[in-house]
Amino acid sequence: MLVSAERPVMPDIPLSTTVPREFVHRTAFAEVFLTGWNKANEDTFTVTAQWPRSHSFYTTEHGVYDPMLLAETVRQTFPLLNHAAYGMPFGYQLSWSYFRLTLNPQGMSVERTPAEIELRVRCSDIRYQRGLPAAMSMHVDVLRAGTPIAVASTRFGCHTPQVYRRLRAGRGEVAEVFASAPPPPEPACCTSVGRTRSQDVVLSPTPTSGRWQLRLDTDHPVLFDHAVDHAPGMLLMEAVRQAANAVDPHTRPGILTALDITFHQYVEFSSPCWITAEAVPPISPGARSRTQVSAQQDGIPVFTASGGVASLRNK
Structure with a gap:
């Protein structure tokens, strides 16, 4: 958890290494994928990234990069630009409203060298408070070797430490909440x-088909890179991906090509979160498989999502 209140300063030029880990809210150097940024125009930026040919969690199965690696790369642009371009002090918290991603699986192949990625980011609908963003939307075009491979859009809030404490009132300090998280239930079958x-499975089986308990393993070195007081958004998106694979076995091996998730509430450690998923029949033969996913905790909806999976057998 970042606690410094200083405003970060970072040059808006491409680097020969990754950006500082503090700018993307990561602790491990190995989990930083962004390499630089520059301002193209008012509220418009270019961000560069590099993907390793292999990764412990974002695995390169069947010769293609994990789409969640792409999602994490896009996610890292949010704190980077808020800190480096808009002067957001360290210690502020970002909270997602929604995240949407579509990608072309043909652009996700693993080559002989690491993938060089370019993200063209347009910020809009920025709401300022005391000269700093309090909320904003972003549209991101993702290119590889000059060729578009994905499009993402999102909206999120930017909370001062004081505001975040009010939002999370009564739940204790972050380190305390994180340390008291219950042990995770047994994972579903990997395949x-x-x-x-x-250890990478975030769903736990239940007696009901298409229903799982969310599995929050706070010892996971990537999904829980640092102490937090709720389930990270990337873990929730991974749950959507895994549920989409589970409800439509005909797409395995498959690749997630579309993700649309709306966040309603924080997912807490203190009680079980239940995930339900249902496959939606393709609109035409050979079309992408679609899955509707919802999650509830203590009887309250916490997120709703849809995911599209394409079979790698058709690549």
Whole structure:
């Protein structure tokens, strides 16, 4: 958790290394994928990134990059630009309203060298408070070697430490909440959710088909890179991806090509979160498989989402 209140200063030029980890809210250097940024125009930026040929969690199965690596790369642009371009002090918290992503699987192949990625970011609908963004929307075009491979859009809030404490009132300090998180339930079968390692499974089986308990393993070195007081958004999106793989086994091996998630509430550690998913029949033969996903905690909806998966057998 970042606690410094100083305003960050970072040159708006491409770097020969990654950006500072503090700018993307990561602790491990290995989890930073952005390499630089520059301002193209008013509220318009170009961000560069590099993907490794292999990764412990964002695995490169079947010769293609993990779409969640792309999602994490886009996510890192949010704090980077808020800190570096808009002067947001460290210690501020970002909260997602929604996140949408579509990608072309043909652009996700793993080559002999790391993938060089360019993100063209347009910020809009910025609401300022005391000269700093309090909320904004972003549209991101993702290119690889000059060729568009994905489009993402999002809106999120930017909260001062004081505001965030009020939002999270009564839940204790972050380190305390994180340390008291209950142990995770048993994972679902790896192959059923499209993963290869049980420690990377974020769903736990229930007796009901198409229903799981969200699995929050706070020892996971990537999904929980640092102490937090609620389930990270990237983990929730991973749950959508795994549920989409589980409800339509005909797409395995498959690749997530579309994700649309709306966040209604924080997902807490203190009580079980239940995930339900249902496959939606393709609109035409050979069309992308679609899955509707919803989540509830203590009887309250916490997020709703849809995911599209394309079979790699058709690549």
